[in-house]
Amino acid sequence: MAFEMRRQSKQCHCIYPCIFDAVFGALSITLKLPSAAMITKFLTEVKTVFNPFSAKAKTARIFLAFLPPNARQTMKVTTKLLPRVSRERSFVQLKFKDGKELTLDAEKLGIKGVIEEVDRHSRILSRQEELTGN
Template sequence: MITKHITEVTTRFNPFKKPSKTCRVFLAYLPANARTTMKINTTVLPRDSPEPSFLKLKFKDGKEMQLDTEKLKINDLEEEVDRHSRTLNRKADLEG
C-alpha cells in the first residue's frame, strides 16, 4: 500500500465487532514511522456502541476519502487508496 501521500488518518471502530477488522488491519499496514509523517486520530468505541466504524483519509493534494469499512474488505480499501496514490505519484513524476 502506498502511504507516502497520506497526511491524516481518522478512524473510529469497535474492536469487538467483526466489521471493524478492516480498520484494524489498515492501521497495522501503516509504516512504523507513520506517526512522524501523518496525523493519526483513532477512536475506539465501547463494546455496546451502535455507531458504525469508518475510516477517513486526507491526502497531500487536499482530497478527502471517507470509506465505509463495514462494507469494504481490506483489499478493496487498499485498492481505493492505491488508486489515488498512484495518480499523485504520476503527477509528482511529471512535475519533476
C-alpha cells in the same frame, strides 16, 4: 569421452541460473502488486473510528497495521474506540497531500477494497509528481 561429459554438465550448470533468474524475476514482479503494500507516501491524515468488539471492525484495525512504522511522524493518525455496546459503523477517513479527503466505509469494502481505494488516488498523485519532475 569423460572430458566431453564434464563439459556438457558444466554447460548445464550455466543454463540453470538463467532459468532461475527468469522465474524469480517474474515472482518479484508479482510480489510488488498493490495488495502486498499500500502507498502511504501521500497520506497526511488518517482517522479511524471502530468498536473493537464488532467483527466488522477488523478492516479498520488491519488498516492501522498497514501503516508503516514511521507513520506517526509523517502523518496525523487519530483512532477513536467506541464502547462495546455501540452499533455505529466503523470507518476510515483519509486526507491526501493534495487536500483530497476520502471517507471509506470499512465494513463494506474490506481491507483489500480500502487499500485499492487508497492506492487509486495515490497512483494519480505519484504520476503527477513524476511528470512535474520532483
